[in-house]
Amino acid sequence: MQIKESQKLQTCALVILRILIGWHFLYEGVAKLLKGNWSAAGFLSQSKWILSPVFQWMVSNETVLNLVNQMNIWGLILIGLGLITGTFTRIAAAAGMALIFLYYLCNPPLAGLFYSIPSEGNYLIVNKNVVEMAALFVLIVFPAARNWGIDHILVRMFRRS
Amino acid sequence: MTRKNRIVCMIGCIGLVYCVTSAAQSLKPIDLKLPKAVFTGTPQNMNVPNLEKPLGKARPPFLAPEGTTNVALGKSVSSTDEEPIIGEIEMITDGDKEAAEGSYVELGPFVQHVTIDLGSDHHIYAVVLWHFHKQPRVYFDVVIQISDDPEFTDGVETIFNNDIDNSSGQGNGKDKHYVETAEGKLVDARGLQGRYVRLYSRGNSNNDLNHYIEVEVYGKPVL
Amino acid sequence: MTDKQNKDKNKQNPSIDRRDFLQGLAATPVLGLFGAALIHEQSVKKKLTKAKPKVVPENLEPLNIAVIGSGAQGQVLIDAMLKLPGLHFKAVCDIWTEYNLKRAAGILKRYGHPVNRYIDYRDMLVREQDLDAVVIASPDFWHADHAVACLEAGLHVYCEKEMSNTLEGAHRMVMASRKAGKLLQIGHQRRSNPRYLHCYDKLIREAKLLGRMTSVNGQWNRAVQPDLGWPEKYAIQPDILRKYGFDSMHQFRNWRWFKNLGGGPIVDLGSHQIDIYNWFLKARPKSVLASGGTDYYDPAAHEWYDTVLAIYEYETPAGTVRAFYQTLTSNSSEGYFENFLGDEGTLHISESSNRGGVYREPNAPQWDEWVRLGYLSAPEKAGTQATSAVLDVRETIAPDRHDIPIVFTDPYHMPHLENFFNTVRGLDTLNCPAETGYETAVTVLKVNEAVKAGKQLAFSEQDFLI
Structure with missing residues (x-):
């Protein structure tokens, strides 16, 4: 009985974590979409460290930049929706990790790198991107949507057929 | 990884x-002599989209085959504005690149172009131009073309175009707006062959007029 | 429920039951919450960004105008006026006929204004009989003669600042305007700048965001510049130069540096901003203390001080305000701005359109209400403007820095000219009438006196009255 209670609580915590991260992703995407003229150019052109040539190239090529902008906006929105509703949760979480990893690689908080976009905290190697990535990893390895999410229905439909 | x-x-x-x-x-690096840098006067309200970030340091030397010189120096120039507001069209190739009054020609408002006749076919490696560098300004719809045809109907190569909405009718450009400085704008011409160099512009961030202090064409005659 | 049980259940009941559905959709209501939060956020934002439509009066009465002085500043004014509707340019007057006059007339012709050219303003006033107004952008020492002659000819006048290089001249201008019953606007163009108007009317007067103002500082620092030259072949004949008060072509081109002709950087640059001190403090200074000199340039060709630091003392109903101003012409650090400091906030403003901000002191009352009313932008994170986007919103700070939510992209002088012409048409009132320009001239010209005297000089109330 006691085990069952603690399991319930664990599930509950996972579901809350899933929804919160989903909310964050969804709003990041929607806010950019609503801004209309939003572009990743500023963020990308700041890129430091070894991958910066790649990101600089994205900025310099208009077609690529547009693609990056659209993919980023819709990626954020879809991942957010997926996490909140618990639809293809693992795929969404993995995609979210990949996306954040790209942000991290673009502007890693390493010693000796300085950015003109200010940060609201103080970071060394680990920043909130890394923490959110780790949280998404938790969502992948634990059943965060098996019971409380669309995945619950999908699993059943899949099994039935 | x-x-x-x-x-x-x-x-x-x-x-x-x-x-x-x-x-x-x-x-070899081309032998490019820069005029004295001066920014004076009350700054004007500049709100220009698609603006290139300044390099923040001196432009690196431009390399071209040995023997490349400014082949536009003293060559004849024609213009859509035959009676400039101030100055003469000849000033565009007179070698005077200073910002001062009397060094530039002021052409009428809206779209205007000037054409330099190099006299014969040349391999062209770079075009360097100074519209006006007494104030930080941006000139709009800067288009630079090279051709063998004085009418620019056949065999026209465009080496620079920042007319993003084709408002000057030479096609949509992908180059960025830039702020005029004493360094001028250097455009790589990739060794294209031609006798005529044509430059378009359509006013600037201060007014609708068009200005040229100097245009240099770095190239070698085709033997 | 274990997996085995689930499987069993599926076997028993192949369709998904109601319970599964409810469980599956359990998190979906969060989307509704998200939507509601988003709609609310958008409605708040919308209120803040609602732009006031610009009122363009229909069927503007056409005005015939002339320009006296078509040098660099005259050209700036002509460029701005060409963007205003309802103006017919009739004449341009300049003594540099081969260059400035030729150019201004040439430009106006291309815009469909075939103007008559004059070298002498008296000649122009005699021959041009259908003028309504004159715009004067001649050197400072000519302002009084030019403006008085135009006013006496029954014309409204827009005259560049400094109103005059002498108080005697400025005084004559005010009297001529009163006597003729014609308008005289002085070209302190910030007085019509929508951003400055917003700061004064809304932020300082109405919302009193700065609290009790205690101090002001401002500056215009400018990089080293060579003297202005001229194309030899277009040089003005010496007799013409002498006739119009210049010793040489060099002096004609660089008159701002010469005593009796201009007022030096404190007048050319400082006047714009010290005028704002008087305006925003709604007061006239009690005294001024100043230090300055020709420290950098050749004093022979630069009679006026190239470096000036001045401190004013104002007595306002709320108490004493001390105001610092500096102008350097050998270094451009931080450019130009004005800073108004009170016990509840700081207003940082510059004519330069990308600069400005309002900062709340930590102990001041909250400004949320003013943000909701659209007086200030919400504390914006750096880099969220369209020019430099931010991918991850969390990574930017939200300090107590608010933007002035007015976008102004027209030429700087355009609204001030528009205000003048609309007042001529009876649609507006002058933002910088002669009396205001006079007060500013009194305030600013005293700095050069204080530098010379090497001590604090007092103003009397009488000094500002006419």
């Missing part, structure tokens, strides 16, 4: 250094 990237980068760098050094054997 990281290590692999480093290796890829290093290989790329080595390759690049090799290419540059091997090419440099036949290339």
Whole structure:
């Protein structure tokens, strides 16, 4: 009985974590979409460290930049929706990790790198991107949507057929 | 991941250094003399989209085959504005690149173009132009073309175009707006062959007028 | 519920039951919450960004105008006026006929204004009989003669600042305007700048965001510049130069540096901003203390001080305000701005359109209400403007820095000219009438006196009255 209670609580915590991260992703995407003229150019052109040539190239090529902008906006929105509703949760979480990893690689908080976009905290190697990535990893390895999410229905439909 | 990237980068760098050094054997920096830098006057309200970020340092030397010179110096110029507001069209190729009054020609408002006749066919490696550098200004719809045809109907090569909405009718450009400085704008002409160089513009961030202090064409005659 | 049980259940009941559905959709209501939060956020934002439509009066009465002085500043004014509707340019007057006059007339012709050219303003006033107004952008020492002659000819006048290089001249201008019953606007163009108007009317007067103002500082620092030259072949004949008060072509081109002709950087640059001190403090200074000199340039060709630091003392109903101003012409650090400091906030403003901000002191009352009313932008994170986007919103700070939510992209002088012409048409009132320009001239010209005297000089109330 006691085990069952603690399991319930664990599930509950996972579901809350899933929804919160989903909310964050969804709003990041929607806010950019609503801004209309939003572009990743500023963020990308700041890129430091070894991958910066790649990101600089994205900025310099208009077609690529547009693609990056659209993919980023819709990626954020879809991942957010997926996490909140618990639809293809693992795929969404993995995609979210990949996306954040790209942000991290673009502007890693390493010693000796300085950015003109200010940060609201103080970071060394680990920043909130890394923490959110780790949280998404938790969502992948634990059943965060098996019971409380669309995945619950999908699993059943899949099994039935 | 990281290590692999480093290796890829290093290989790329080595390759690049090799290419540059091997090419440099036949290339020399062009002999480009810059005018004195002056910014004066009350700054005007500048709100220009698609603006290029300043390099923040001196422009690196431009390499071209040995023997490349400014072949536009003293060559004849024609213009859509035959009676400039101030100055003469000849000032565009007179070698005077200073910002001062009396160094520039002021052409009428809206779209205007000037055409330099190099006299014969040339391999053209770079075009360097100064519209006006007494104030920080941006000139709009800067289009630079090279052709063998004085009418620019046949065989026209466009080497620079920042007319993003084709408002000057020479096609949509992908180049960025830039702020005029004493350094001028250097445009790579990739060794294209031609006798005529044409430059368009459509006013600037201060007013609708068009100005030229100097245009240099770095090239070699086709033998 | 274990997996085995689930499987069993599926076997028993192949369709998904109601319970599964409810469980599956359990998190979906969060989307509704998200939507509601988003709609609310958008409605708040919308209120803040609602732009006031610009009122363009229909069927503007056409005005015939002339320009006296078509040098660099005259050209700036002509460029701005060409963007205003309802103006017919009739004449341009300048003594540099081969260059400035030729150019201004040439430009106006291309815009469909075939103007008559004059070298002498008296000649122009005699021959041009259908003028309504004159715009004067001649050197400072000519302002009084030019403006008085135009006013006496029954014309409204827009005259560049400094109103005059002498108080005697400025005084004559005010009297001529009163006597003729014609308008005289002085070209302190910030007085019509929508951003400055917003700061004064809304932020300082109405919302009193700065609290009790205690101090002001401002500056215009400018990089080293060579003297202005001229194309030899277009040089003005010496007799013409002498006739119009210049010793040489060099003096004609660089009159701002010469005593009796201009007022030096404190007048050319400082006047714009010290005028704002008087305006925003709604007061006249009690005294001024100043230090300055020709420290950098050749004093022979630069009679006026190239470096000036001045401190004013104002007595306002709320108490004493001390105001610092500096102008350097050998270094451009931080450019130009004005800073108004009170016990509840700081207003940082510059004519330069990308600069400005309002900062709340930590102990001041909250400004949320003013943000909701659209007086200030919400504390914006750096880099969220369209020019430099931010991918991850969390990574930017939200300090107590608010933007002035007014976008102004027209030429700087355009609204001030528009205000003048609309007042001529009876649609507006002058933002910088002669009396205001006079007060500013009194305030600013005293700095050069204080530098010379090497001590604090007092103003009397009488000094500002006419």
